[in-house]
Amino acid sequence: MGIFIIGFVAIYFAIRLFLTLMFLAAPALVLASAATSSLGRDEFPEPDEFVDPHLESLLKQIDDALTVLSEAVNEYYQSGESNGIALTSKSNGTRFDARKSLGRQLNAALDDAANKIAEYQSLRVPYIDRRQSLKEQYYTEVKKWARPKSTGAANWVGAIVFGVTLIASLATGIGDLAANVVVANPYNARPGLIAGFIAGALGYGITYYAVMRTKIARSNYSAVYEERAAFLAKLNMAETTDAQGQPDEPGATGSDHLKEFQDDPAENWHVILNVGADATIDQIKAAYREAIKQYHPDNFEGRGRKIMDLANQETRRINAAYEAAKDLRQF
Structure with a gap:
């Protein structure tokens, strides 16, 4: 009988303790969850809205041209080396001895390639900036998707930290809380409320941020964006080729093959x-x-x-x- 009474009293105090903590913590947690959820979105964002096929197509052409030019530069150096043309120390090993005709030809080719590389790199900079801006907009939408999915764990951690801090702040721990705090008058526990709310808010915020970052990382959003961008770039180039009636020359490096971004x-x-x-x-x-x-x-x-x-x-x-x-x- 004594064990039964002790168990009944323990359950009674536990229920009062739980209800009191929920009464104190629940409103704050509900408001926090509502605030984060209202800024979120249910579906994972599709990258198509944030990928510009024309821009991706243009960047791919520029990158392809730079790759061809880089390979050409390597071939020029290999040609000079295989033909016994020395690189001059005055040029820090970037140009050939011009006393031979082949050396002069290779230097002219290297100069032309360097000018074209500089031209393409200049063309590339503003489009890379614009692409980064679009990708950042996509990342913002991914964060909105992750927000509602981060509130569940944050609620639990916030409530637990709040309760533990509140109990620890009372003079006699759980007994004091169970004896003096009831749902009808919970603010008898006010000496520990401020500490509890601060600790609970920190626990909620840290958990929310950590879970959200984990959700974003696991979504692999960057790879999703890059894969879709590459596909849409190829599709756009194919559609452009069909419209023009003829494909670009393989490996072409002239600016005439760069389409104007419209x-x-x-x-x-x-x-x-x-x-x-x-x-x-x-x-x-x-x-x-x-x-x-x-x-x-x-x-x-x-x-x-x-x-x-x-x-x-x-x-x-x-x-x-x-x-x-x-x-x-x-x-």
Whole structure:
């Protein structure tokens, strides 16, 4: 009988303790879960919305051209070595002795390749920046997907840490809590409430962040994005080839094989300016100033006619996008 009474009292105190802790912790946990869930999304985001096939196609062509040029440079050096043409110390071993005709020919070829490599690298920089911006937008959506999936574990950890801290803060531990704290008047435990809430919030936040990072890592979002981008680039190139009626020359390295990156400024002004569709007027103005500074033809003075043409095209597109934004937002 005595064991039965002790067990009954223990269960009674345990129930009171659990209800009290839940009464105190549950509202905060519900609010935290609601806040994080409201900022989330249910479905894993598809990368297609954040991959621009034209941009990926252009970058692939540039990278292919750089690969061909790099292989050509290696072949030039191998040709010079196999024909006994020495590299000069004055050029730090980058150019051949020009006293022989073959040496002069190889130097001219190396200079031409170096100029083309510099040209393609200059073309590549703004598109890499734009691609990175799109990928970061995709990552933001992946984080939204991971948020609701991180609240469950965070709730448990937050509640447990809150309860342990609250109990530990009382003078006589569980007995004091069970004897003096009830659902009807839980704030008798107020000496430990502040410590409990702080510890619970830290436990919730750390767990939420850790679980979310784990979910994002396991989603392998970067590989998903890269794989889809590569596929859409190939598809776009195939469609372009069909439209033109003939494929590009294999291994072609001339700028004529680079397709101009086109967007409809009126429809895609926010994409061109690298801002969200709901960006504020100040954000639009700042993005325009940054874009026009980056692509302004003055930055490419002396870099070659084709680079200047591209810079002029980009400047026109940016200005058209800005005008479209001004018309839409009426500023």
